[in-house]
Amino acid sequence: MIDVTNLHKRFGQVTAVEDVTFRAEDGVVTGLLGPNGAGKTTTLRMLYTLIRPDKGSARVDGLDVAERPLEVRQAIGVLPDARGLYPRLTAREHVRYAGELHGLSGAALDQRIGELVELLDMKDIADRRTEGFSQGERMKVALARALVHGPRNVLLDEPTNGLDVMSTRAVRTLIQRLREQGHCIVFSSHVMQEVAALCDRIVVVARGRVVADGTPDELRARTGRDSLEEAFVTVIGSEQGLMQ
Numbered sequence: 001m002i003d004v005t006n007l008h009k010r011f012g013q014v015t016a017v018e019d020v021t022f023r024a025e026d027g028v029v030t031g032l033l034g035p036n037g038a039g040k041t042t043t044l045r046m047l048y049t050l051i052r053p054d055k056g057s058a059r060v061d062g063l064d065v066a067e068r069p070l071e072v073r074q075a076i077g078v079l080p081d082a083r084g085l086y087p088r089l090t091a092r093e094h095v096r097y098a099g100e101l102h103g104l105s106g107a108a109l110d111q112r113i114g115e116l117v118e119l120l121d122m123k124d125i126a127d128r129r130t131e132g133f134s135q136g137e138r139m140k141v142a143l144a145r146a147l148v149h150g151p152r153n154v155l156l157d158e159p160t161n162g163l164d165v166m167s168t169r170a171v172r173t174l175i176q177r178l179r180e181q182g183h184c185i186v187f188s189s190h191v192m193q194e195v196a197a198l199c200d201r202i203v204v205v206a207r208g209r210v211v212a213d214g215t216p217d218e219l220r221a222r223t224g225r226d227s228l229e230e231a232f233v234t235v236i237g238s239e240q241g242l243m244q
């Protein structure tokens, strides 16, 4: 479970995150939805301990991200916005390396890599160097790397960005499976159709603040709008940046 309370982050003159509060429960897909520059990536970066909040706090399974970053990193799997892969390593070597960094080894690691190769349909690419991989292939490697240690909490920054229809479906299926297994899943997107298709709960972020938080039905009811798209535009106060 992830608990975020009054997070704030500034970079020089730019206030990236002004006041973000939400809770992401286990067994639930929580979507962070907002236009470009709303503060989603910065919020996720604070959650996965890459940067420290200026104010406020965030807890992952009760562990404070600023006070216990190493334990937090064990408890989360992250698909960051930059998917950076090593061109000379094969897909399988990437996953193995990440597993070793998490303390896995031997038969247990081999078995886990095998499961992920199967789950993400990576058989054809598993033993190829990642140099020249397509966006979808890179995404699969980055996802397998994020999940190798079986983290309870999964943070995904725009996981379907740039993917074709089949790859997008594969990612959706994976997220649904993780939800069924009781994981806590947070993913960010600026595409409302994506969030609407997958999320049980939607946290709408605009200009560094949470402007709405609820189930799709609650958001529709609160804004008096029939369509989710209109509800989003109403809470954000603008259509800018929300479309693909």
Ligand SMILES: Nc1ncnc2c1ncn2[C@@H]1O[C@H](COP(=O)(O)OP(=O)(O)OP(=O)(O)O)[C@@H](O)[C@H]1O
Residues within 6 Å of the ligand: 011, 014, 015, 016, 017, 034, 035, 036, 037, 038, 039, 040, 041, 042, 043, 190
């Ligand atoms: N390291 C940084 N230095 C300076 N400004 C930053 C930095 N990181 C983020 N920002 C600024 O903070 C604001 C929020 O950025 P952030 O990347 O969190 O938005 P986002 O909601 O993830 O947007 P997108 O959908 O475009 O990825 C933007 O104005 C951005 O330019």
